[in-house]
Amino acid sequence: MPKKTSTVSPVLPWKTRILLSFVTVGMYLVRRRNGTINRRLLNMFYLKNPTTNKPQQGIKTTDITIDSTRNLWFRLFIPTIISSDVVLPVIIFFHGGGFAFLNPDFKYYDNVCRGIACNTPAVVISINYRLSPEHRLPSQYDDGFDSLKFLDETELDGFPANADLSMCFLAGDSAGANLAHNVAYRAGEVEFRRLKVIGQISIQPFFGGEERTASEIRLANGVLVTLKRTDWLWKVFLPEGENRDHEAVNVTGPRAVDIRGVKYPETMVVVGGFDPLQDRQREFYDWLKRSGKEVKLIEYPNAIHAFYLFPELPEASQFMQEAKDFVHHVSAKFSK
Ligand SMILES: *[C@@H]1O[C@H](CO)[C@@H](O)[C@H](O)[C@H]1NC(C)=O
Ligand SMILES: *[C@@H]1O[C@H](CO)[C@@H](O)[C@H](O)[C@H]1NC(C)=O
Numbered sequence: 001m002p003k004k005t006s007t008v009s010p011v012l013p014w015k016t017r018i019l020l021s022f023v024t025v026g027m028y029l030v031r032r033r034n035g036t037i038n039r040r041l042l043n044m045f046y047l048k049n050p051t052t053n054k055p056q057q058g059i060k061t062t063d064i065t066i067d068s069t070r071n072l073w074f075r076l077f078i079p080t081i082i083s084s085d086v087v088l089p090v091i092i093f094f095h096g097g098g099f100a101f102l103n104p105d106f107k108y109y110d111n112v113c114r115g116i117a118c119n120t121p122a123v124v125i126s127i128n129y130r131l132s133p134e135h136r137l138p139s140q141y142d143d144g145f146d147s148l149k150f151l152d153e154t155e156l157d158g159f160p161a162n163a164d165l166s167m168c169f170l171a172g173d174s175a176g177a178n179l180a181h182n183v184a185y186r187a188g189e190v191e192f193r194r195l196k197v198i199g200q201i202s203i204q205p206f207f208g209g210e211e212r213t214a215s216e217i218r219l220a221n222g223v224l225v226t227l228k229r230t231d232w233l234w235k236v237f238l239p240e241g242e243n244r245d246h247e248a249v250n251v252t253g254p255r256a257v258d259i260r261g262v263k264y265p266e267t268m269v270v271v272g273g274f275d276p277l278q279d280r281q282r283e284f285y286d287w288l289k290r291s292g293k294e295v296k297l298i299e300y301p302n303a304i305h306a307f308y309l310f311p312e313l314p315e316a317s318q319f320m321q322e323a324k325d326f327v328h329h330v331s332a333k334f335s336k
Contacts, residue, residue, distance in 0.1 A: 008222045010274055010302045016310045020223055027101070027229070035236060036133060037100060049110035055080040059114045062158065063105075066150045070130055072143050075104040077117035077124040078160055088160065089167040089331050091116060091201075092147065093126040094183075096174030096306065098206065098233035099140055100132045108309040115311075116171070120324045123163040125151070129179065133236035137248055140175075140237075144183040152195040167331050169199040170265065171323075173308065175233075177205035181251065181284075188263035199330040200267040201323055204275055204305055205284060208234055209250035210243055213279035223304045225276050252280075252287040259291050266294040268326045270319060272303030298322055 012020075030042045051061040058081040066072040082088065093116070095102050095109045102109060104126035117124040129143035151165060170187075172180035180200060187197045208230060220227050234244050247255040269285045271278050288295040300307065300315040307315045 008219050013312050015312055047107035048105045049107050057114055057118050059117050066147060073128045075126045077113050079117055079121040082121050084162050086162060088163045089122045089169060089327055090163050090165055091122045091124045091169045091171050093124055094144060094172035094176030094179045096176045099175045099237045100233055104128050112309060115320060119320050120327050123160060136239060137237055140179055141182045144179050145186050148187055148195060152192040165194050166196040167334055168195055168197050169327060170197055171201035173203035175206045177202045184265055185259050185262050197265045198334050200265045202267055203270045204272060205281055207251050207280040208244045209253060210245050215279040216276045219276035222276050225305045252283050264293045266330050268296045268298055270298045272307055273301035275305040
């Protein structure tokens with residue numbers, strides 16, 4: 001019988017395939033039967049990048065603590081080869097990992113943020129929020145929002161003088177994009193002193209619902225994201241007794257927050273044709289439009305979930321360019 005992989009996965013370079021299998025096996029091994037994650041085991045094969053005081057790719061990084069009692073901190077990516085009279089937008093980034101995995105110092109996220117900071121150019125702030133199952137909803141959302149408040153209120157040593165907090169973008173992928181959306185509408189309801197969220201880069205946001213969508217069924221055993229895995233992630237993220245029609249999961253469903261009257265930043269939604277979550281992401285795009293928000297849809301028909309983490313995939317560099325154009329396009333409307 002011919003192999004039927006072509007229907008659930010595009011042709012991928014061997015390097016990407018090996019890494020994906022490694023991650024898939026890893027995620028399986030660290031999940032205990034009793035619903036907890038074996039973080040000790042996870043740390044044994046976790047790939048970390050240290051901070052770089054000496055610039056790499058024209059970017060230097062430092063880690064800054066917001067609140068040590070909940071291990072809330074961020075990695076700051078500063079472009080060093082940009083002339084100091086160029087005003088830089090600030091991109092606040094939330095990594096993916098199903099709300100349960102990964103951190104800003106994870107090799108692939110460190111690389112992506114470095115890439116975005118260098119390519120745009122922009123100051124990137126990658127937030128280390130609390131993870132499930134140890135911390136459930138709303139810890140992640142609170143950490144996201146509190147990070148904005150901290151940035152608004154704190155004069156940071158070493159924060160570049162040419163970084164403009166009134167040109168702030170929220171960005172996130174997968175669970176991080178779900179988090180960014182939540183922070184975006186919460187931020188729309190308050191007045192910050194100097195910080196202003198003007199745009200959002202929503203990369204393959206992680207949403208769900210009790211009812212399965214066509215793409216979830218078609219790609220149920222696809223790359224990285226499977227129904228079994230996402231069901232587990234929602235279960236350990238949601239308050240006990242809640243189901244996937246909770247407004248944090250089924251964001252466009254009947255329990256959805258009404259954002260029509262809320263200030264919400266101009267958004268680009270990125271969708272991949274081999275991502276089981278694609279139907280929900282398009283629904284999210286439609287819902288934002290129906291709610292009267294400025295939103296743009298970017299489709300990569302051959303992209304798997306998390307494609308942007310793999311620089312060997314052509315869509316990764318296409319995305320970098322698209323994100324850069326978006327930031328420039330939105331910034332131009334707001335620059336003084
Ligand atoms: C789950 O199992 C691990 C290892 O067997 C144990 O250390 C942990 O306390 C258990 N947690 C719960 C909530 O049962
Ligand atoms: C959202 O929730 C409602 C029920 O509350 C359900 O009918 C609908 O199918 C859900 N949407 C998705 C995409 O799961």
